[in-house]
Each structure stands twice: as structure tokens, then as C-alpha cells.
Amino acid sequence: MDEKLRAPLREQLVNCSLPAALEAMGERWSFMILRAAFNGLHHFEEFQSELGIARNILANRLGRLVEHGILTRDAMVKDRRKIHYQLTEKGVALLPTMLALRQWGERWETGFRASPVLVDARDRRPIGPIEVRSWDGRVLTKRDLLWALPEDVDDSGEHGRGDDADDDTATSAVRAAE
Amino acid sequence: MDEKLRAPLREQLVNCSLPAALEAMGERWSFMILRAAFNGLHHFEEFQSELGIARNILANRLGRLVEHGILTRDAMVKDRRKIHYQLTEKGVALLPTMLALRQWGERWETGFRASPVLVDARDRRPIGPIEVRSWDGRVLTKRDLLWALPEDVDDSGEHGRGDDADDDTATSAVRAAE
DNA sequence: CGTTTTCAGTTGCAACTAGCAACCTAGTTT
DNA sequence: AAACTAGGTTGCTAGTTGCAACTGAAAACG
Structure with missing residues (x-):
């Protein structure tokens, strides 16, 4: 590697947005919850039974995702007990990251295409590689x-x-x- | 949401490559180490002083990345003490994921472009959004x-x-x- | 109306993991 | 041989994960 880059690189590796991103999304269940949200889940019990995650961890993770502005949290008008979690724009913006990770897993870990498949609505063909x-x-x-x-x-x-x-x-x- | 999809979705959320991917990359330091590797670092002490990570955690994470085939680990011929860690093809394949996460962090967390910047060697313009x-x-x-x-x-x-x-x-x- | 069920959490406690500092060991330099 | 290096390991503490059982408020039931 280029020596001219090397020294400043040292100083600047810290100054990266990756740690900030991982602060929000670095915990074990965060991406799984995000994926469930992308798949249209909105309620605590849905996430819980779907993912098999411990309730306290789920509560904690959801709270954190809300704090980070990735999800919104609202009690539903029809049933005040029910909390509606919904992806924000910031949360939706994680889709490419989540898909990149998933595609990598398909290619290099599981070896087959996971289901459900994300397709282009226009022609129902699977999306291309990230x-x-x-x-x-x-x-x-x-x-x-x-x-x-x-x-x-x-x-x-x-x-x-x-x-x-x-x-x-x-x-x-x-x-x-x- | 469509009930016809809903039930199968339930069964299939488990059957996803995301957990497999997270098994390899889901721990706190994994992406930071990967990023350092992409930036041309190859040795234990480089990672350690660069990232400020605890030595035992670093040893453990490097070992795990090697186990998962993301890095190779070889003693150097010139100096048998020195271990050369290098990204495999599988490791390099994580670049889009890492960049997507970083770009998200830039846009939604830190608010500015991190340095060093990944550019197209041809025209030295920054890469496009993932x-x-x-x-x-x-x-x-x-x-x-x-x-x-x-x-x-x-x-x-x-x-x-x-x-x-x-x-x-x-x-x-x-x-x-x- | 009172009872039961449902939803979204808490709480208590055991097991596991992260992180720091000090130590170790083989290979290299002086 | 003595000192130094690279790349770990070990011991210990603090924090995190996870299960199971409990809570509390809102809805549904009889």
C-alpha cells in the first residue's frame, strides 16, 4: 500500500462512520429485527414469536432502535394495548446494508437463496446483487x-x-x- | 398484509441466510477489523494499536474470522513471529456490506463523509451510493x-x-x- | 358488572461475553 | 547469552444475554 497514505490513514481510521453505524446496529439481534420489520411485522408479539428472541432483549432492542430513530413506536387507536412499530426513512435506508449482508450469507454461508425473495415489482425478477x-x-x-x-x-x-x-x-x- | 403470504413467511423467516451471516460477522469488532483489513492492515499489532481493541478480544475475533474463511493466517517467511492476516475472496466479498453500513452511518449518524474515501482508481471520484x-x-x-x-x-x-x-x-x- | 385473555413489557437470577492488565513463549536482534 | 518483539494467553471484574415468571393496563367474554 501507498506510504503517502499510510501515516494519515492511521490517524483517520478512528474518524469513520462505521463505529457510529455499529452503535445503532451492531448488536446481535438488530439486523434480525430489522429484517422482520422489512417483512411487514409491526408488533412486539409478532417479533417475539417470529424470531424466538427473549422478551427482555426484544424490549431492549426495540427501545434502542426507536432511540436511534430507526423505528417509530405508537399505540394503536383501535386497541390501546397494541404498539405499532414502523420503519422510519432512516430505517428503510438500511435496506441495502441488510440485503448486502443477506446476499453474502447466501453466497458464502448457506449456499442457497433464502425465502422470501425480494423481487422487482415490475417483472417479479429477483433483485440484482448489491x-x-x-x-x-x-x-x-x-x-x-x-x-x-x-x-x-x-x-x-x-x-x-x-x-x-x-x-x-x-x-x-x-x-x-x- | 396478504394472508396467503403471511403463514409461509412465518415458517421461512428462520430459513434465512441473515443469521448465518451474522454468525460470522455479528460480533461487535468484526466489521471494524474487516475495515482495517480493507485498509491494508495485516498484523496483530497493527490491528491492536489501530483499533484500540483488547488483545484477547482481537485474538479471539481474528481466530473466528479465520475459522469462517474470511481471513487467512500465515506466518511470514522473513520473520517467523509475524503473522500475516489477509482477506480471502469471501472476505473481500463483504466490501459492499461494509460500505453500505458505512455510507448509512455517514448519511444518518455522523453526517459527513469519513476518511479515507474509497474512490474509483480511474477518475478518483468517490464511489456511488450502494x-x-x-x-x-x-x-x-x-x-x-x-x-x-x-x-x-x-x-x-x-x-x-x-x-x-x-x-x-x-x-x-x-x-x-x- | 366481574372475570378472563391479550399485549407489551418488567424483574430476578444464572450463564456467558467483553475488557483491562499482567504474564508467557517462540523467534529475532545485539 | 541477554534483551527485545510479535502474537498471543490467563485471571479477574464488569457488563450483557437469556430464560422464566411476574405485572399492569386495555380489551373481550359471560
């Missing part, structure tokens, strides 16, 4: 990729697609290459 | 997605890439969560 792509959609493999410091990044492609535009960080966006 | 796509590459949002049972899946698009399958077509599926 992949790393360039800003303009080319599939990238490990050989196409490089770790770069913010100064060496070309940020000019950031304003073409619909991902939010308040990227004020990182930017002495020097044209490093080309 | 997204769910159809078999032919269209970006799919939550509204485009359905959970379907294997019988209801159209598998005819499966022969462009290396995933195995055979099933026929029918009809009954359910919109992805609500």
Missing part, C-alpha cells in the same frame, strides 16, 4: 478501487445524482489527477 | 419492491450472472413493508 459502483453506475471490483484522502478526491461528480447536496466537509477538492 | 437494483441495473426504491415466495419468482433473468436457480412462475406476493 455491488460497488462508480458515480456513473459502472460496477467496480476491488482492482478498480483506491483509498484516498479527501484532498486527493475529485468531487466534481457529486452533483449529478439525487443524493443530498450538503457535502460541505472534506473540501479542498483539489483536482489531483487527470 | 443501492438496490434490478437484474438489469435499474435503481429500485422501496416502492418498486415486493417480497415473493420462490414459486412466484421469475427466474428467467438469472442466466446473465453466476447465481444458481430454477423455478417456475405464478402469482402471489406482498409489497415490501408499509
